[in-house]
Amino acid sequence: xxxxxxxxxxxxxxxxxxxxxxxxxxxxxxxxxxxxxxxxxxxxxxxxxxxxxxxxxxxxxxxxxxxxxxxxxxxxxx
Numbered sequence: 467x468x469x470x471x472x473x474x475x476x477x478x479x480x481x482x483x484x485x486x487x488x489x490x491x492x493x494x495x496x497x498x499x500x501x502x503x504x505x506x507x508x509x510x511x512x513x514x515x516x517x518x519x520x521x522x523x524x525x526x527x528x529x530x531x532x533x534x535x536x537x538x539x540x541x542x543x544x
Contacts, residue, residue, distance in 0.1 A: 467505065475504040479511055486518050494518045509538035 482497035498515040502508065516531030 471504050475501045475508070475511075478504070479508075479514070482511075482514065482518070486514070486521070491518050491522045495522075507538060509535040512538070 478497045478501035482494045482501065485491075485494035485497060495515060495518055498511055498518065501511050502515070505511070512531050513535040516528040516535065519525070519528035519531060
């Protein structure tokens with residue numbers, strides 16, 4: 467992973483955050499997924515995705531995101 471990858475990931479994260487704030491949750495999830503394709507172990511993005519999934523009523527899927535992010539935070543990976 468290089469600096470350009472990280473910049474690209476951050477663009478997707480920012481896009482996801484904006485779309486989430488606009489209530490465009492499905493599009494936000496897609497943006498977070500694109501970010502996670504670049505940096506799969508970004509706990510903050512996984513957590514953000516979980517928060518958006520809750521807004522869509524997809525609680526079991528969101529809980530998996532929260533669990534994964536929590537494990538990463540605890541292990542020092544996130």
